[in-house]
Amino acid sequence: MNILGIETSCDECSVAVVAEGKTILSNIVASQVERHAPWNGVVPEIASRLHVEWIDEVTSQALKASGLSLETGINGIAVTYRPGLIGSLLVGLSYAKGLAWAADKSWIGVDHIMAHLYAAHLENEIAYPHLGLIVSGGHTILCRVESLDEVSILGATIDDACGEAFDKVAKHYEMGYPGGVKLDALAENGDSGAFNFPQPRLGTRRYDFSYSGLKTAAINQLEKFRTKRTEASSTNIAASFRKAAIDMLISRLKLAAKDTGINRVVFGGGVSANRYLRRVVDEDSSLEGYFPSLDLCVDNGAMIAGLGYHLLLKGKRSPLNLNAQARVSKFKCPYP
Numbered sequence: 001m002n003i004l005g006i007e008t009s010c011d012e013c014s015v016a017v018v019a020e021g022k023t024i025l026s027n028i029v030a031s032q033v034e035r036h037a038p039w040n041g042v043v044p045e046i047a048s049r050l051h052v053e054w055i056d057e058v059t060s061q062a063l064k065a066s067g068l069s070l071e072t073g074i075n076g077i078a079v080t081y082r083p084g085l086i087g088s089l090l091v092g093l094s095y096a097k098g099l100a101w102a103a104d105k106s107w108i109g110v111d112h113i114m115a116h117l118y119a120a121h122l123e124n125e126i127a128y129p130h131l132g133l134i135v136s137g138g139h140t141i142l143c144r145v146e147s148l149d150e151v152s153i154l155g156a157t158i159d160d161a162c163g164e165a166f167d168k169v170a171k172h173y174e175m176g177y178p179g180g181v182k183l184d185a186l187a188e189n190g191d192s193g194a195f196n197f198p199q200p201r202l203g204t205r206r207y208d209f210s211y212s213g214l215k216t217a218a219i220n221q222l223e224k225f226r227t228k229r230t231e232a233s234s235t236n237i238a239a240s241f242r243k244a245a246i247d248m249l250i251s252r253l254k255l256a257a258k259d260t261g262i263n264r265v266v267f268g269g270g271v272s273a274n275r276y277l278r279r280v281v282d283e284d285s286s287l288e289g290y291f292p293s294l295d296l297c298v299d300n301g302a303m304i305a306g307l308g309y310h311l312l313l314k315g316k317r318s319p320l321n322l323n324a325q326a327r328v329s330k331f332k333c334p335y336p
């Protein structure tokens with residue numbers, strides 16, 4: 001069964017074709033990042049308007065690269081319908097509905113977070129249950145994953161998302177937007193023990209995260225270095241910030257692994273590309289970590305098609321009046 005997956009929840013316009021929920025036949029990701037860079041963040045109206053302009057061309061490219069035609073080669077369509085920017089979601093969702101209606105295909109709306117959790121499954125055999133850690137510019141979510149479509153949220157950020165904190169600190173380094181990957185690269189050359197950025201105290205919220213204070217502390221340290229010319233090096237600040245940001249993820253993860261007795265962890269989202277995070281997990285024998293390859297960490301249509309395949313196989317279908325949802329409230333903790 002070949003599934004066409006459509007992802008427009010934020011600023012990536014992506015369409016993919018995946019066979020049997022595993023084999024990626026094509027995965028076109030058209031990034032809008034340069035169009036949002038002048039504003040140092042994603043501008044929702046620009047994002048949705050660009051999706052309107054791009055979606056049909058990106059779909060044609062994905063079909064062409066897969067060597068399949070919509071009419072005879074595609075068995076079903078999967079599309080992200082939540083969570084995300086409402087205007088962006090509506091473009092992909094409406095387009096998918098039109099395509100499915102016109103070509104008489106089954107289709108299914110897919111949860112973006114569940115799809116991130118599926119990304120590592122595209123390349124690995126991973127048993128359930130496992131823990132899941134979704135870390136991106138918009139989300140920092142720790143969950144217990146029972147199956148493809150069953151998850152309970154253990155914790156989430158109470159303020160900034162992890163990637164957002166990386167991007168905001170990177171902005172003060174004038175690294176452009178989004179600067180998380182450049183800050184990660186700079187940190188590789190620094191001494192992560194040079195500054196001791198304290199971890200937040202969240203009382204009984206054992207699995208939650210907070211990045212706002214850490215972000216401000218790193219920015220203040222950087223400004224102090226620039227104006228007062230202290231001994232500090234900006235590279236060491238980057239390394240110390242990165243260590244504190246990632247150690248926060250690791251400490252919650254280890255706590256959850258201890259409490260649940262589950263040490264298998266699936267990572268997803270842009271920050272799971274972080275080099276220090278991957279190293280720490282690889283070197284920690286108490287965790288069995290699964291990371292998607294770098295192009296599957298970011299938003300992409302392949303993870304939507306992959307998860308959609310399993311849902312369609314189970315006989316699930318979405319109604320034509322399925323609406324987009326910016327946030328998800330069915331879980332104990334709505335995504336921040």
Ligand code: KG4
Nearest residue numbers: 136137138163178180184270271273274298
């Ligand atoms: O999943 P994603 O492509 O989009 C969403 O935010 O939904 O994630 C992008 C985020 C950005 O905040 C970016 O700076 C961050 O992931 N990121 C990184 C790295 N690569 C991407 N943060 C830290 N280290 C990296 N290597």
Ligand code: ZN
Nearest residue numbers: 116136269299
């Ligand atoms: Zn995402």
